[in-house]
Amino acid sequence: xxxxxxxxxxxxxxxxxxxxxxxxxxxxxxxxxxxxxxxxxxxxxxxxxxxxxxxxxxxxxxxxxxxxxxxxxxxxxxxxxxxxxxxxxxxxxxxxxxxxxxxxxxxxxxxxxxxxxxxxxxxxxxxxxxxxxxxxxxxxxxxxxxxxxxxxxxxxxxxxxxxxxxxxxxxxxxxxxxxxxxxxxxxxxxxxxxxxxxxxxxxxxxxxxxxxxxxxxxxxxxxxxxxxxxxxxxxxxxxxxxxxxxxxxxxxxxxxxxxxxxxxxxxxx
Amino acid sequence: xxxxxxxxxxxxxxxxxxxxxxxxxxxxxxxxxxxxxxxxxxxxxxxxxxxxxxxxxxxxxxxxxxxxxxxxxxxxxxxxxxxxxxxxxxxxxxxxxxxxxxxxxxxxxxxxxxxxxxxxxxxxxxxxxxxxxxxxxxxxxxxxxxxxxxxxxxxxxxxxxxxxxxxxxxxxxxxxxxxxxxxxxxxxxxxxxxxxxxxxxxxxxxxxxxxxxxxxxxxxxxxxxxxxxxxxxxxxxxxxxxxxxxxxxxxxxxxxxxxxxxxxxxxxxxxxxxxxxxxxxxxxxxxxxxxxxxxxxxxxxxxxxxxxxxxxxxxxxxxxxxxxxxxxxxxxxxxxxxxxxxxxxxxxxxxxxxxxxxxxxxxxxxxxxxxxxxxxxxxxxxxxxxxxxxxxxxxxxxxxxxxxxxxxxxxxxxxxxxxxxxxxxxxxxxxxxxxxxxxxxxxxxxxxxxxxxxxxxxxxxxxxxxxxxxxxxxxxxxxxxxxxxxxxxxxxxxxxxxxxxxxxxxxxxxxxxxxxxxxxxxxxxxxxxxxxxxxxxxxxxxxxxxxxxxxxxxxxxxxxxxxxxxxxxxxxxxxxxxxxxxxxxxxxxxxxxxxxxxxxxxxxxxxxxxxxxxxxxxxxxxxxxxxxxxxxxxxxxxxxxxxxxxxxxxxxxxxxxxxxxxxxxxxxxxxxxxxxxxxxxxxxxxxxxxxxxxxxxxxxxxxxxxxxxxxxxxxxxxxxxxx
Numbered sequence: 002x003x004x005x006x007x008x009x010x011x012x013x014x015x016x017x018x019x020x021x022x023x024x025x026x027x028x029x030x031x032x033x034x035x036x037x038x039x040x041x042x043x044x045x046x047x048x049x050x051x052x053x054x055x056x057x058x059x060x061x062x063x064x065x066x067x068x069x070x071x072x073x074x075x076x077x078x079x080x081x082x083x084x085x086x087x088x089x090x091x092x093x094x095x096x097x098x099x100x101x102x103x104x105x106x107x108x109x110x111x112x113x114x115x116x117x118x119x120x121x122x123x124x125x126x127x128x129x130x131x132x133x134x135x136x137x138x139x140x141x142x143x144x145x146x147x148x149x150x151x152x153x154x155x156x157x158x159x160x161x162x163x164x165x166x167x168x169x170x171x172x173x174x175x176x177x178x179x180x181x182x183x184x185x186x187x188x189x190x191x192x193x194x195x196x197x198x199x200x201x202x203x204x205x206x207x208x209x210x211x212x213x214x215x216x217x218x219x220x221x222x223x224x225x226x227x228x229x230x231x232x233x234x235x236x237x238x239x240x241x242x243x244x245x246x247x248x249x250x251x252x253x254x255x256x257x258x259x260x261x262x263x264x265x266x267x268x269x270x
Numbered sequence: 271x272x273x274x275x276x277x278x279x280x281x282x283x284x285x286x287x288x289x290x291x292x293x294x295x296x297x298x299x300x301x302x303x304x305x306x307x308x309x310x311x312x313x314x315x316x317x318x319x320x321x322x323x324x325x326x327x328x329x330x331x332x333x334x335x336x337x338x339x340x341x342x343x344x345x346x347x348x349x350x351x352x353x354x355x356x357x358x359x360x361x362x363x364x365x366x367x368x369x370x371x372x373x374x375x376x377x378x379x380x381x382x383x384x385x386x387x388x389x390x391x392x393x394x395x396x397x398x399x400x401x402x403x404x405x406x407x408x409x410x411x412x413x414x415x416x417x418x419x420x421x422x423x424x425x426x427x428x429x430x431x432x433x434x435x436x437x438x439x440x441x442x443x444x445x446x447x448x449x450x451x452x453x454x455x456x457x458x459x460x461x462x463x464x465x466x467x468x469x470x471x472x473x474x475x476x477x478x479x480x481x482x483x484x485x486x487x488x489x490x491x492x493x494x495x496x497x498x499x500x501x502x503x504x505x506x507x508x509x510x511x512x513x514x515x516x517x518x519x520x521x522x523x524x525x526x527x528x529x530x531x532x533x534x535x536x537x538x539x540x541x542x543x544x545x546x547x548x549x550x551x552x553x554x555x556x557x558x559x560x561x562x563x564x565x566x567x568x569x570x571x572x573x574x575x576x577x578x579x580x581x582x583x584x585x586x587x588x589x590x591x592x593x594x595x596x597x598x599x600x601x602x603x604x605x606x607x608x609x610x611x612x613x614x615x616x617x618x619x620x621x622x623x624x625x626x627x628x629x630x631x632x633x634x635x636x637x638x639x640x641x642x643x644x645x646x647x648x649x650x651x652x653x654x655x656x657x658x659x660x661x662x663x664x665x666x667x668x669x670x671x672x673x674x675x676x677x678x679x680x681x682x683x684x685x686x687x688x689x690x691x692x693x694x695x696x697x698x699x700x701x702x703x704x705x706x707x708x709x710x711x712x713x714x715x716x717x718x719x720x721x722x723x724x725x726x727x728x729x730x731x732x733x734x735x736x737x738x739x740x741x742x743x744x745x746x747x748x749x750x751x752x753x754x755x756x757x758x759x760x761x762x763x764x765x766x767x768x769x770x771x772x773x774x775x776x777x778x779x780x781x782x783x784x785x786x787x788x789x790x791x792x793x794x795x796x797x798x799x800x801x802x803x804x805x806x807x808x809x810x811x812x813x814x815x816x817x818x819x820x821x822x823x824x825x826x827x828x829x830x831x832x833x834x835x836x837x838x839x840x841x842x843x844x845x846x847x848x849x850x851x852x853x854x855x856x857x858x859x860x861x862x863x864x865x866x867x868x869x870x871x872x873x874x875x876x877x878x879x880x881x882x883x884x885x886x887x888x889x890x891x892x893x894x895x896x897x898x899x900x901x902x903x904x905x906x907x908x909x910x911x912x913x914x915x916x917x918x919x920x921x922x923x924x925x926x927x928x929x930x931x932x933x934x935x936x937x938x939x940x941x942x943x944x945x946x947x948x949x950x951x952x953x954x955x956x957x958x959x960x961x962x963x964x965x966x967x968x969x970x971x972x973x974x975x976x977x978x979x980x981x982x983x984x985x986x987x988x989x990x991x992x993x
Contacts, residue, residue: 003355021499021500022496022500024484024485024487024492024496024514024515024518024879025484025514025879026358026359026484026485026487026492026514026879026880027359027879027880027895028356028357028358028359028361028362030359030895031359031362031363031891031892031894031895032357032362034891034894035342035343035344035362035363035365035366035891036343041890041891041894044894044895053512053935053936053937054936055936056936057512057524057904057906057936057937057938057939057940058512058522058524060512060516060517060522060936060937061517062512062514062516062517062937063517147343150345150346150355150356151345151346151356151357151361151362152356153356153357153358153487153489153492153493154492154493154496154497155493155496155497156496
């Protein structure tokens with residue numbers, strides 16, 4: 002079982018990763034490199050976590066194949082000045098290297114630190130961003146993403162996001178002793194298409210846990226919504242203050258002399 | 271030192287070699303036209319062709335996606351029971367072996383000194399004539415026994431053995447004594463079969479003794495284990511290292527090296543003394559229970575606790591839980607069991623343990639070998655009689671070691687000693703003994719004694735590097751091999767692209783050599799396809815239909831009595847007369863392992879999920895995703911020695927010394943260090959793998975278990991100091 006939804010019925014493509022099943026074999030990483038002809042000096046999937054933690058002999062070890070989270074509301078796309086990023090109607094966040102100008106704003110914008118730049122290539126070599134596209138070409142033909150298809154332990158499942166969320170919550174409910182009670186990606190940054198369940202704290206998997214549960218771009222949009230009212234209101238306030246100050250200055254000397262006299266009189270009391 | 275190629279290079283190299291279809295002495299079958307006829311490729315040469323992986327010996331089914339005559343992706347074949355649609359990282363990387371820029375694509379003849387790596391390209395005629403002339407001259411001067419043949423577990427091995435037997439040499443080297451002799455001979459003595467099958471379907475309790483399934487990956491079995499754990503099965507894992515399998519265990523027992531035997535003897539003791547065994551099974555289907563009971567009477571958990579450093583209560587609990595879960599319980603027999611000289615006894619104790627609680631028929635079942643009587647074969651004249659004894663001591667020194675397993679390290683030592691006679695030539699196919707045998711200096715010394723060395727391989731591996739002639743084999747994506755029965759099907763490995771350069775299949779190479787040696791009658795197949803057709807003939811299946819499906823259904827053999835074993839008694843032998851009559855203990859018995867002197871460490875060996883033994887370190891995709899091979903050491907030990915993470919350290923044993931980077935990790939016992947095998951290659955013909963890591967074979971000392979002939983790979987002790 003690698004797809005829990007009939008591929009043709011998937012509206013919102015997503016992947017669920019179950020850390021309890023992952024053996025860190027890296028078949029997903031190799032499969033991705035071959036499927037997408039990723040150059041050998043860069044990768045679209047990398048490894049997070051994986052260190053042996055604890056003190057001998059009480060040890061733990063867990064890891065995750067980490068790649069683009071495919072946010073519902075991608076900050077990379079909001080930040081990109083030339084529209085190199087787009088949201089596929091079925092969920093994946095796509096990147097077009099031919100449109101990209103190499104500004105790397107997306108790298109700063111992404112709360113998951115996903116887009117990687119080909120630093121070892123020159124601009125003349127058209128150095129660009131390396132990023133997972135959820136094997137869109139492969140899935141469009143009715144297949145599963147290459148990483149999911151090959152996973153020997155079914156640690157990766159493909160399906161409709163709603164189905165995967167339901168399945169993930171059911172797993173947690175069935176095994177409350179086994180899992181952390183949270184589906185990572187359900188709400189992080191407003192929801193992602195890479196969902197994660199785990200037996201170890203998400204920090205130990207190398208996942209950031211201070212990601213806002215509202216999308217970063219939504220937050221910035223909220224802020225941006227106040228720009229005009231803010232400009233007008235603040236402008237009016239400042240104007241008002243300026244006028245008031247100006248008028249006060251006109252009668253400034255006499256008023257302040259009177260106040261000084263009153264204050265001295267008080268002190269003497 | 272690491273070398274990478276860009277995607278553009280990758281495409282360039284692949285495209286260039288794929289289009290370089292050259293004309294050899296005999297034209298290889300035209301893959302594209304054959305595949306088109308079978309309906310697998312369209313007019314543009316695009317399609318999906320079923321074949322079999324060869325990145326390890328699990329041999330998963332593969333669907334190779336081909337575009338314009340070039341293989342672009344491998345996926346697991348859902349119809350193959352070993353892959354079920356999945357492939358491990360090695361399987362996924364397989365096309366990189368085929369398109370490796372370091373491939374040898376023409377026959378090579380050495381021009382420099384041995385080990386200089388200077389070769390000239392030659393035609394097949396010249397290279398084959400040269401190999402045949404040397405083999406004939408050695409046979410004439412010294413007899414056929416002066417020629418060594420060695421090859422590692424592969425599907426064309428049946429024709430390699432045919433060449434060996436037809437030539438008439440008794441000297442055959444396989445990797446098996448460096449791997450699983452102890453387990454195989456242990457099972458043969460107990461169950462009369464090399465390795466019983468396993469089923470994880472209903473398992474509730476699993477004991478893995480060093481069987482690191484998360485890193486020594488057997489795709490379907492690794493998946494089965496994880497799914498069993500997922501269902502709630504308890505996993506007990508014995509290993510001095512905290513491996514990726516240990517991370518999945520309910521109970522990780524960092525047992526003292528060499529004492530797995532004591533642990534299992536105490537399990538036997540507890541189950542018998544507390545009367546937790548399966549009386550029905552023991553009475554009806556085993557012999558020697560009383561003798562076993564007597565033999566293990568003193569091996570109490572308290573006794574074992576002192577030896578294993580696992581507390582007695584834990585051992586007792588494992589014994590009780592295991593017996594309670596039986597027959598839905600499995601004590602795994604392990605795979606590479608070449609650890610200590612007492613490893614055979616461990617294998618016997620594990621075999622007895624499963625029988626004692628009656629796991630047979632539920633967790634374990636009879637498994638046929640890799641042959642099937644339903645498949646045909648080319649006609650075979652009788653082989654010449656062999657009069658010389660074997661150099662590896664089978665059976666005159668090792669009476670219970672099967673001929674086809676052999677004792678490779680003893681063969682190497684007999685070559686050096688020239689005793690009982692001197693060997694003069696070595697023909698090696700798909701094997702790298704320079705890398706894999708313990709004590710590399712001695713292996714090189716043995717090769718130095720040779721008048722002639724010929725190697726068949728797809729690369730210049732370490733052994734090819736010192737050879738006189740290298741014959742380039744087609745990769746597994748470019749050739750046929752004899753069909754392999756798995757369950758009720760026989761699967762086909764077929765070429766999915768044309769062989770590159772002058773590369774040729776092993777079936778073709780062996781036949782060409784056979785003919786030049788005057789042994790043509792032993793190779794009665796016109797070409798590879800004819801060989802497969804002869805295999806299919808009794809089934810009435812056509813090659814085209816098998817090419818399309820990737821397999822042929824085998825006729826269902828009549829259900830055999832699952833409670834009959836091919837032992838002298840016909841039962842499971844808890845006590846074995848065969849062992850007794852050969853002068854060995856009839857029941858599993860404690861043998862004290864040697865321990866390192868003060869200031870030295872056990873040198874452990876093992877596996878990583880990204881590599882297969884000594885064969886894959888040049889694969890650029892695996893290289894990309896491997897961990898840097900370093901020497902593991904516990905922080906307590908590192909602190910004592912004043913060593914830090916990433917220090918360059920010198921590791922020294924009686925056999926040799928290597929420099930390697932240190933990895934300080936909590937995941938290992940303080941009295942052990944660990945090195946991943948398969949690195950530190952000597953061949954500069956491997957431009958990606960050369961110069962990476964160090965070789966543990968340089969350090970390994972040769973010790974042989976007298977019963978199974980197994981090499982004791984963890985019995986080497988080392989000192990570690992700052993380099």
